[in-house]
Amino acid sequence: MDYYRELFDLIEKQHKWRGSCINLIASENVTSPAVREAIVSDFGHRYAEGLLGGRSNGIQLFDRFYQGTRYFDGIEAIAMKLAEDLFGAEHANVVPVSGAIANLTVYNALTHYGDKISGLRVEAGGHISHTHVSCAGVIGLKDVPYAFDEREMNIDVDRSRETLLKEKPRIMMLGASVFLFPHPIRELREVADEINAKIVYDGAHVLGLIAGGRFQDPFREGADVFTTSTHKTFPGPQGGMILCKNELASKIDNSAFPGLTSNHHLHHVAGLAVALVEMQKFGREYADQIIRNSKALAQAMYELGFSVLCEHKDFTESHQVLVDVSSIGGGDRVANDCEKANIILNKNLLPWDSLKDAGNPSGIRIGVPEVTHIGMKESEMNEIAEFLKRVVIEKEKPERVKKDVIEFMKDYNKVHYCFESELGAYENIRFK
Ligand SMILES: Cc1ncc(COP(=O)(O)O)c(C=O)c1O
Known part of the structure; x- marks a missing residue:
């Protein structure tokens, strides 16, 4: 077996295949x-x-243990400054290598073993890293789930206040993986002060919307800390x-280093800095289009007979659309059939499901960040x-739909909302 050839063959296939698919995974994007x-x-x-190592004229200075960082210091300082400006933060730390590690870093900084943490249940859209099964559990925290209003698809503030x-x-x-509407930061600030x-x-999902001035403004509304991934609606690495x-x-800085991260993947910090510049320039237009697209897709699906959640609230204020497919095959079957038609999306628990249903939950979660980033608008939705x-309602053979999807995708091979380049959105960069 020639593994070398096999590996590059798989990379080539991935580029070709994903460039011919409609990607509706809410947590993905193309850079x-x-x-x-x-x-x-x-x-x-x-x-x-x-x-x-402190600041001079608003720019961070560094005290490194390694030689050879003179140009990287400039990049990290620019990334921090841009992030602070764009999100209205007093301080940025770009060390964590993922959103879950960012959460773990904050827990490590601000809690002691055995403390409690409140968050949404996974069934209600909470991320595992907010609960005992993941990062919060690793650090010995005990879950305090919020009460959830299934009709409003949001935290029930009054009932949660009593528990808190x-x-x-x-x-x-606050923040979630299923995140249709802004969370009630302002409404919960008073109770946070009362219990210290x-x-x-956790804005992992909505960072790109917030960068464009949409969705919500966490610090202005009362958050102390804002953790995030950099690659969902925000189109970074x-x-x-x-x-x-x-x-x-x-x-928090000490918890990140020397606490939980040694090498902070410097190329990703460089990529993040570039994406921050792009969002400074193109973010508003991009975020506005994402929200227009998610609303348009939700409306169109609803009119075609899908059970889209929250019709009474215009479906969504984010990049996500949530659909109950329990009566038309269930989340697992629908997601699999769609993949056969080159439409990539994920099955998802709905708030009334049990964790035991994770294999075949009632819902699918659809996200429009990537299709927006490659230039699609309302008519494409x-x-x-x-x-x-x-595929899902008429149960047409997915292989037949796939042919039309491949044709459709031929018109969308450039990344938009960024500086001009000849490189295609799904083009494989070859060096050898
Ligand atoms: C709300 C939320 N927080 C954190 C994470 C974890 O981010 P990462 O995959 O970057 O570790 C996710 C991942 O999907 C998420 O949805």
């Missing part, structure tokens, strides 16, 4: 050519261990970031809704 150039740069070979006053979590997590809790807003108030900065109807 711009400029971000891709940063990711393959020499920084991917290097280390820059070290603590942050009784259980007194140290950290109140910190509000940590896969990675993580923590934004916080100055009073928490040194605890109508076409996508039609494809979905043919």
Whole structure:
């Protein structure tokens, strides 16, 4: 077996295949050519261990343990400054290598073993890293689930307040993986002050919307800390970031390094900095189009007979659309059939499911960040809704729909909302 050839063959196939698929995974995106150039740069070979060493004229200075970081120091300082400006944060830390690690870093900084953390149940859209099965459990935290309003698809503030006053979590997590509507930060700030809790807003899913001035403004509304991934609606490389108030900065920085990360994947920091520049320039237009697209897709699917959640609230204020498919095959079957038609989306628990249903939940979660980033608008959302109807409701052979999807995708091979380049959105960069 020639593994060398086999590996590059698989990489080539991946590019070709995914470029001919409609990608509706809410947590994915494609990066711009400029971000891709940063990711393959020499920084991917290097280390820059070290603590942050203060500021001069608003720019971070570094105290490194390794030599050879003179240009990377500039990049990390620019990434931090851009992130602070774009998200209205007093301090940014770009060390965490993923959103889950960003959460773990904050828990490690702000809690003690055995403390409590409030968050949404996974069935209600909470992320596992907010619960005992993942990062919160690793660090010995006990879950305090919020009460959830299934009709409004949001935290039930009044019922949650009672629980919070009784259980007194140290950290109140907000933000979620199923995230249709802004979370009630303002409404929960008072109770956080009463129980001396910190509000940590996990904006992993909605970072790109917030960068464009949409969805919500976590610090202005009362969050103490803002954790995130950098690659869902925000079109950066896969990675993580923590934004916080100055009073928490040194605890959080120390928890990131030397606490939980040694090498912070410098090429990803370079890619993040480039994506931050892009969002500064193109973010508003991009975020506006994402929300227009998700609403248009939801409306079109609803009119074609899908059971789209929250019709009474215009379906969504984010990049996500949630659909109950329990009566037309269930989430597992629908997601599999769609994949056969080159439409990639994921099955998802709905709030009334049990964790035991995770294999075949009632729902599918649809996201429009990637299709928006490659230039699709409302009319294309109508076409996508039609494809979905043919596969899921009319049960047409997926292989037949696939042919039309491949044709459709031929017109969408460039990344938009970024600086000009000849490189295709799904083009494989070859060096050999
Ligand atoms: C709300 C939320 N937080 C954190 C994460 C974890 O992010 P990462 O995959 O970057 O570790 C996710 C992942 O989907 C998420 O949805």
